[in-house]
Amino acid sequence: xxxxxxxxxxxxxxxxxxxxxxxxxxxxxxxxxxxxxxxxxxxxxxxxxxxxxxxxxxxxxxxxxxxxxxxxxxxxxxxxxxxxxxxxxxxxxxxxxxxxxxxxxxxxxxxxxxxxxxxxxxxxxxxxxxxxxxxxxxxxxxxxxxxxxxxxxxxxxxxxxxxxxxxxxxxxxxxxxxxxxxxxxxxxxxxxxxxxxxxxxxxxxxxxxxxxxxxxxxxxxxxxxxxxxxxxxxxxxxxxxxxxxxxxxxxxxxxxxxxxxxxxxxxxxxxxxxxxxxxxxxxxxxxxxxxxxxxxxxxxxxxxxxxxxxxxxxxxxxxxxxxxxxxxxxxxxxxxxxxxxxxxxxxxxxxxxxxxxxxxxxxxxxxxxxxxxxxxxxxxxxxxxxxxxxxxxxxx
Numbered sequence: 001x002x003x004x005x006x007x008x009x010x011x012x013x014x015x016x017x018x019x020x021x022x023x024x025x026x027x028x029x030x031x032x033x034x035x036x037x038x039x040x041x042x043x044x045x046x047x048x049x050x051x052x053x054x055x056x057x058x059x060x061x062x063x064x065x066x067x068x069x070x071x072x073x074x075x076x077x078x079x080x081x082x083x084x085x086x087x088x089x090x091x092x093x094x095x096x097x098x099x100x101x102x103x104x105x106x107x108x109x110x111x112x113x114x115x116x117x118x119x120x121x122x123x124x125x126x127x128x129x130x131x132x133x134x135x136x137x138x139x140x141x142x143x144x145x146x147x148x149x150x151x152x153x154x155x156x157x158x159x160x161x162x163x164x165x166x167x168x169x170x171x172x173x174x175x176x177x178x179x180x181x182x183x184x185x186x187x188x189x190x191x192x193x194x195x196x197x198x199x200x201x202x203x204x205x206x207x208x209x210x211x212x213x214x215x216x217x218x219x220x221x222x223x224x225x226x227x228x229x230x231x232x233x234x235x236x237x238x239x240x241x242x243x244x245x246x247x248x249x250x251x252x253x254x255x256x257x258x259x260x261x262x263x264x265x266x267x268x269x270x271x272x273x274x275x276x277x278x279x280x281x282x283x284x285x286x287x288x289x290x291x292x293x294x295x296x297x298x299x300x301x302x303x304x305x306x307x308x309x310x311x312x313x314x315x316x317x318x319x320x321x322x323x324x325x326x327x328x329x330x331x332x333x334x335x336x337x338x339x340x341x342x343x344x345x346x347x348x349x350x351x352x353x354x355x356x357x358x359x360x361x362x363x364x365x366x367x368x369x370x371x372x373x374x375x376x377x378x379x380x381x382x383x384x385x386x387x388x389x390x391x392x393x394x395x396x
Contacts, residue, residue, distance in 0.1 A: 014189075018132060019140065021189040022125055024182035025085060026147030027154070028092050029121045032099075032114050033061050034152035034231050034257060035175055038160040038250035039168040041236070046168070047104050055357030057111055058232035062224060062353075064115025065122055065346035072123040073339040081124040081335075082190045088124075089186060091117025093179035100173030122346075123338050130325050130334045137325055138272035145264035145318035151178070152231070153257035160250040207328075207336040212393075215386045216323055216337070217344035219281070222380035223316040224349025226288055229373055230256060230309055232353035237366055241299035255306045260314025267315045268322045275391075277326075280319055281384020287312035288377035296370040316380070320345075329393050352376075 036043070036057045044054045075084040091113055099110025125144060133140040155175055163171035207213050234256060235249025244252070271277050291309035294301060324341055328334045352373075359369040 015132065017189045018128070019143070021182070021185040022128060022140075023143060023147045024185045025089065025121050025125060026144050027151035028089065028179045028182050029118050029125075029151065030148045030257075031151035031155040031178065032092060032096055032118070032172075032175055033058055033228070034253070035155035035159045035172055037231055037233070037235055037253055038156055038246070039163045039171060040232070041246065042163065042168045043107070047107065049104075050357075051360050052354065052357040055232055055353040057107070058228055058353040059350045060108070060111045061115030061118060062228050062346050063350035064112060065119045065224075066343050066350060067347075068116045068119040069123050069339045069343035069346070071116075072120045073335055075120065076124050076127070076335065081127050082186070084120050085124050085128075086183060086186050086190060088117045088120030089179050089183040091120070093176045093183065096176035096179060097173055100169040102169070119342070122342055123335070126321055126325055126338050127335045130328075138269035138322070141268035141322050141325065142265045142318060145268065145314070145321060146261045148317065149257055149260040149264055149314050153254050153261070156250060156257050157254035160247055207333065207340055212327060212387065213337055213340050214344065215383055216320070216327065217341040218348070219323070219380060219383040219387050220320040220341050220345030221348030222376050222383060223284075223313070223320055224346055225352035225376050226292075226373060226380070227313045227317065227352075228349055229352030229356045229369075230313070233356050233360075233369075234306070234309075237295060237370075238299065238302050241295070241366055242302050244302070252302055252306045255303070256310040256313070259307050259310030260317075263311050263314035264318040267318045271319060271322045272326065277319065277323060277388035277390075278385050279388075280315070281388045282381055284312055284316045284319060284384060285377055285381025287315065288380065289374060292370055292374050292377060296367065296374075319384070323387055327387075327393055 040054055040057070043049065043057065044051070072084065072088075075087070079087070095110045095113030095115075095117055097110070098113060099107055101107075101110070126141075129137060129140050129144060159168075159171045159175075162174065231253070234253045235246065238244040238249045238252055239246060267280060271280055274280070287308050291305045291312060294305040294308070299305075320341075324337050325334055328337045355372060356369045359372060360366065363369075
């Protein structure tokens with residue numbers, strides 16, 4: 001009696017500890033990227049960068065999500081997902097520090113390290129959710145994606161004010177504290193999961209051959225393109241088209257990030273209760289199309305467009321992650337599908353900030369860049385309709 005009771009009561013405690021640590025991890029998986037946008041003009045001035053070159057500070061991490069995704073899966077096979085995520089958090093902290101050092105090489109090197117390190121969490125946290133919270137996939141995925149949006153909103157809101165007081169390098173470098181805090185929380189939870197090292201075959205070959213995997217990759221890719229393009233350039237778009245101040249542009253970007261928490265909490269539980277998710281995908285596309293058209297035609301009404309875009313990005317990313325979990329029956333298949341969709345999807349997503357920057361340099365205005373994003377939003381809707389079909393799995 002005395003030995004079994006602690007075990008029965010200990011299981012929920014361990015799950016809560018792991019869930020809390022996963023949320024802290026998620027705060028670091030978008031925040032370091034979103035922190036750049038509010039101070040991007042200052043970085044351009046300090047480093048002498050063109051708009052296209054400056055956009056690399058947002059595009060490079062997303063490109064790393066693509067390139068490093070297979071390596072994250074291999075790292076998990078060797079060390080287990082928990083230890084791999086701990087390594088990723090340490091990399092985020094180090095990269096954040098290096099990025100704040102003077103000079104273009106340090107900024108670029110730190111940006112690459114941040115991107116590679118974030119990739120580990122991107123790929124492996126859904127694996128932990130599928131394995132340890134199989135009975136709560138919808139609600140836990142919602143909390144996880146809400147934390148992604150929350151971390152981005154936090155850094156978007158506070159980076160510019162800190163930069164006003166202490167400079168952009170300290171404003172960016174200070175966010176390393178958040179990664180260190182998450183590392184301590186995660187390594188505290190890690191010993192309790194040390195026996196659950198996943199070294200099984202991932203089934204990657206069968207996943208690659210399934211058309212659904214590539215449709216999911218396209219959906220995630222279009223969603224990521226839209227999200228990172230807006231994350232990189234929304235403040236600058238508003239300064240140029242609506243005449244807002246830099247601080248107001250940063251506040252709009254924070255609103256864009258923060259409002260997404262609403263839909264990240266609602267969409268995954270709803271998606272898990274539905275036989276198919278086509279209607280949700282169409283809603284995501286409609287929100288993106290409305291917000292982008294509004295920015296193009298009536299930029300002065302930017303609070304409304306920021307809210308609609310925020311709802312779109314929160315719903316889109318949470319639906320993408322939920323579909324990855326729902327369309328695989330086994331946790332090892334989730335690892336393979338997560339690695340493939342993120343590898344291919346983020347390769348497309350990385351183009352968003354860069355294409356926006358290049359089109360801005362070439363055309364001298366925001367009309368063409370925003371029209372390009374409208375086309376991507378339409379493609380997202382088509383991919384979501386195909387990916388949302390019920391009853392199909394990549395590991396059948």
